[in-house]
Amino acid sequence: MAKGVRDKKKIGKAGVILIVISVLFVLLMLVLPLVSVIVNSLKEGFGFYFNSLSTKYVLSALGVTLLATVCAVLLNTFFGLVAGWLLTKFSFRGKQFLATLIDIPFSISPVIAGLAYIMTFGRLGWAAPIIDSINNTFGTDIQIVFAIPGVILATTFVTFPFVSREIIPVLNTQGRDEEEAAALMGAGGFRIFRKITFPHIKWATIYGVILCTARALGEFGAVAALSKTRGKTFTLPLEIDALYLAGSSDSITAAFAVSSLLVMIAIAVLVLRNFFERREL
Amino acid sequence: MYVELKDINKHFGDFHVANNVNFGIEQGSLVALLGPSGSGKTTILRMIAGLENPDSGDIIIDGKRVNNIAPAERGIGFVFQNYALFRYMTVYDNIAFGLELKKMPKDKIKERVNELLALTNLNGLEKRYPNQLSGGQRQRVAFARAIAPNPSLLLLDEPFAAIDAKVRQELRTWLRQMIYKVGITSIFVTHDQDEAVEVADRIIITNKGCIEQIGSPIEIYKTPETPFVTEFIGQSAVIEDYHRLNGFEKGDYKGAVIRPEFVEAFKSDNQKFKNVIDISEEGEITDILFRGNSLELTIDLNGVPITVHRSLERREVRVGEKMRVLIFKLFAFDDEKAYLLENSKLKERNINNEHLESYLYNENTNSFVI
Numbered sequence: 201m202a203k204g205v206r207d208k209k210k211i212g213k214a215g216v217i218l219i220v221i222s223v224l225f226v227l228l229m230l231v232l233p234l235v236s237v238i239v240n241s242l243k244e245g246f247g248f249y250f251n252s253l254s255t256k257y258v259l260s261a262l263g264v265t266l267l268a269t270v271c272a273v274l275l276n277t278f279f280g281l282v283a284g285w286l287l288t289k290f291s292f293r294g295k296q297f298l299a300t301l302i303d304i305p306f307s308i309s310p311v312i313a314g315l316a317y318i319m320t321f322g323r324l325g326w327a328a329p330i331i332d333s334i335n336n337t338f339g340t341d342i343q344i345v346f347a348i349p350g351v352i353l354a355t356t357f358v359t360f361p362f363v364s365r366e367i368i369p370v371l372n373t374q375g376r377d378e379e380e381a382a383a384l385m386g387a388g389g390f391r392i393f394r395k396i397t398f399p400h401i402k403w404a405t406i407y408g409v410i411l412c413t414a415r416a417l418g419e420f421g422a423v424a425a426l427s428k429t430r431g432k433t434f435t436l437p438l439e440i441d442a443l444y445l446a447g448s449s450d451s452i453t454a455a456f457a458v459s460s461l462l463v464m465i466a467i468a469v470l471v472l473r474n475f476f477e478r479r480e481l
Numbered sequence: 482m483y484v485e486l487k488d489i490n491k492h493f494g495d496f497h498v499a500n501n502v503n504f505g506i507e508q509g510s511l512v513a514l515l516g517p518s519g520s521g522k523t524t525i526l527r528m529i530a531g532l533e534n535p536d537s538g539d540i541i542i543d544g545k546r547v548n549n550i551a552p553a554e555r556g557i558g559f560v561f562q563n564y565a566l567f568r569y570m571t572v573y574d575n576i577a578f579g580l581e582l583k584k585m586p587k588d589k590i591k592e593r594v595n596e597l598l599a600l601t602n603l604n605g606l607e608k609r610y611p612n613q614l615s616g617g618q619r620q621r622v623a624f625a626r627a628i629a630p631n632p633s634l635l636l637l638d639e640p641f642a643a644i645d646a647k648v649r650q651e652l653r654t655w656l657r658q659m660i661y662k663v664g665i666t667s668i669f670v671t672h673d674q675d676e677a678v679e680v681a682d683r684i685i686i687t688n689k690g691c692i693e694q695i696g697s698p699i700e701i702y703k704t705p706e707t708p709f710v711t712e713f714i715g716q717s718a719v720i721e722d723y724h725r726l727n728g729f730e731k732g733d734y735k736g737a738v739i740r741p742e743f744v745e746a747f748k749s750d751n752q753k754f755k756n757v758i759d760i761s762e763e764g765e766i767t768d769i770l771f772r773g774n775s776l777e778l779t780i781d782l783n784g785v786p787i788t789v790h791r792s793l794e795r796r797e798v799r800v801g802e803k804m805r806v807l808i809f810k811l812f813a814f815d816d817e818k819a820y821l822l823e824n825s826k827l828k829e830r831n832i833n834n835e836h837l838e839s840y841l842y843n844e845n846t847n848s849f850v851i
Contacts, residue, residue, distance in 0.1 A: 377563060381559065384552045385553060386551075387578075387582055
C-alpha cells in the first residue's frame with residue numbers, strides 16, 4: 201500500500217501529461233481504427249458476416265495465406281536456428297557481413313522484394329532458363345512468379361530475419377562453455393544441440409516463430425507483386441484489397457469482415473506473445 | 482612421467498602463446514600451472530585436453546601420443562573456469578551426462594551418481610538446477626561431473642576464480658583433500674600464487690609462453706631461478722640500487738628483489754637487537770598500512786623504499802619515525818638468472834640462519850620464516 205502511494209507521487213505532472221498523450225495516441229491511431237473494422241464488418245448482421253467469409257475467393261485466400269505462412273515459418277525457423285548457431289558459436293571471415301545481410305528484409309520495401317523475384321524467376325529473369333530446363337527434363341510444370349511458389353517465396357523473404365534475430369542475442373549471452381564441456385565428454389553435434397543449445401533458446405525460438413507468423417499472415421506488398429489471380433494465388437490481404445476496390449457497399453462490408461479475421465488472428469498472436477515473453481524472463 | 486609435453490609450440494596469429502614448452506608430470510601428483518594472465522597457462526591446459534591443437538610438438542598421456550586423439554578419447558576430466566554446468570539439467574543429469582554418453586546401463590549410472598553425490602556432499606541437491614546452487618556447490622557439481630566417467634587425468638581451469646574470497650579458502654582445502662582421496666593426477670591453472678602454493682605439490686611457472694621454473698612450492702619460494710620468478714613470487718619489491726644498502730656490494734646484476742620477510746625493522750632502544758644495531762641502517766617510516774593481522778611499513782632507506790611487516794603486538798610506530806633496519810638477504814638478478822645475496826656484515830659475524838631466528842619475532846605466521 202505504502203509503496204503504491206509512493207509510486208503515484210513519483211509520477212507527477214509531467215508523468216500525467218505523458219500518459220494522457222500516449223493513451224490518446226494509442227486510442228486514435230490503433231484502437232479506434234481496429235474497433236471500426238469490427239463494427240463495420242458486422243454492419244449487415246452476422247448472417248452476412250459469415251456468408252462473406254465463406255465465399256470461394258475468401259476460402260481460397262485463407263488456404264493460400266495459411267500455406268504461405270506455414271512454409272515461411274518452417275523455412276525461416278530452420279534457417280534462423282542454423283544462422284543463429286553459426287553466427288554465435290563460430291568465428292569466420294565475413295561473419296559481420298553475413299549478420300548484416302540477414303537484416304536486409306527489415307530495411308527494404310516489400311514491393312521491391314516482390315519485383316526482385318519477378319526479375320529473377322520471371323519470364324525475362326536470369327533463373328527462368330534454369331526452371332525451364334528443369335521442367336523439360338522432369339516433365340514438371342513448375343512456375344514461380346504469379347503462382348503459389350512465388351507467394352511462398354515472397355512471404356519467406358519478408359519474414360526472413362525474425363527467428364534468427366530473436367535467437368542470436370540469447371545465444372550470445374550463453375557463451376560456448378557448456379557446448380565445449382559436452383563435446384569434451386564426447387557428445388556429438390546433434391546431441392549437444394538438442395540437450396544444451398536448444399533448451400536455452402526454446403522460448404526465444406517460439407517467440408520468433410510467433411512474430412514471424414504474425415508478419416507472414418499480414419504481408420501485402422511483396423505478395424501483391426507476385427500474385428495476380430484472385431481465387432488462386434491471392435492471400436487474405438490481397439483479397440481484402442480486391443473486395444474493397446470492388447467498391448459496392450456489400451463488398452466493402454465483406455472486406456471488413458475478412459479484415460476482422462486478420463485482426464482476431466493478430467490479437468491472438470499478441471496474447472501468445474505476451475505469454476511467452478513472460479516465460480522467457 | 483604420466484603426462485609429458487615435448488617442444489610444444491602454439492601461435493594465436495602473431496602471438497606466441499607456447500614457446501618450446503617441455504615438462505613432465507608424475508602419476509598421482511597435483512600440479513599448478515601458475516602465471517600472470519596471458520602467460521599461456523590456460524592454452525597449455527586446453528592443449529592437453531585437446532580443446533586446442535599445438536602447432537608443433539608432442540603431447541603424451543600415459544605413454545601414448547594423443548595429438549591426434551579426440552578430446553573425448555583422452556580419458557580427461559575437465560573443470561571449466563565458470564564450471565560450464567548445463568543450466569537446463571539438474572545436478573543429477575549434469576553428473577550423469579558423461580556416463581550416458583558412455584552408454585552405461587541406467588542402474589549403473591544411478592549407482593555412480595549417488596556415489597559421487599555422497600563423495601561431494603551434495604546429497605539431497607540432485608533435483609536442483611545450477612542456478613539454485615551456491616558457488617561452492619557448483620564447484621562440487623563440476624568436480625563430480627568431471628570425475629564421473631573415471632578419467633585418469635583431471636584438468637581444472639582457474640577452479641576458484643568464480644568463488645568469493647571467504648569460501649575460496651575452504652574450497653582449496655576441500656579440493657586438495659578430494660583429489661588425494663580420489664587419487665587422480667591433476668593439473669590446475671591459476672594466477673594466484675597463494676592458491677598454487679597451498680594446493681599444489683608441484684608448481685610450473687609460466688611467463689610469455691615459456692616455462693620459467695618447475696619445482697615444489699618451497700623450492701620455488703626459496704630458490705627462484707629466473708628474474709621473473711623472483712619478482713612474481715612472494716610480496717616482492719624490485720629495487721635497482723641494492724648496493725646502497727648496508728651489507729651488500731654492487732655485483733654484475735641488473736637489480737634485486739627484497740621481500741618483507743627478509744627485513745627487520747626495530748627501534749634503536751630495542752635490547753634484543755643490540756648486537757646488530759651497528760650493522761643496521763637508519764630509515765624513516767613513510768607509510769603505514771593496516772593489513773588486518775599485521776602492519777605493513779614502508780621505510781625510506783637511503784632513498785630506497787623498503788617494505789616490512791610488523792606485528793601488532795610490538796610497540797607502536799608512526800609515520801616519520803626513525804627506525805633501524807637490517808636486511809638479511811635479497812635476490813639479485815641479471816637478464817637470465819637470479820642469485821641469493823646474503824648480508825655480508827651478518828655473515829662476517831657468523832650469524833647464520835639459525836641464529837637469525839632468535840632475532841626475529843616470529844610473528845607473521847602467514848609468511849615463511851627464515
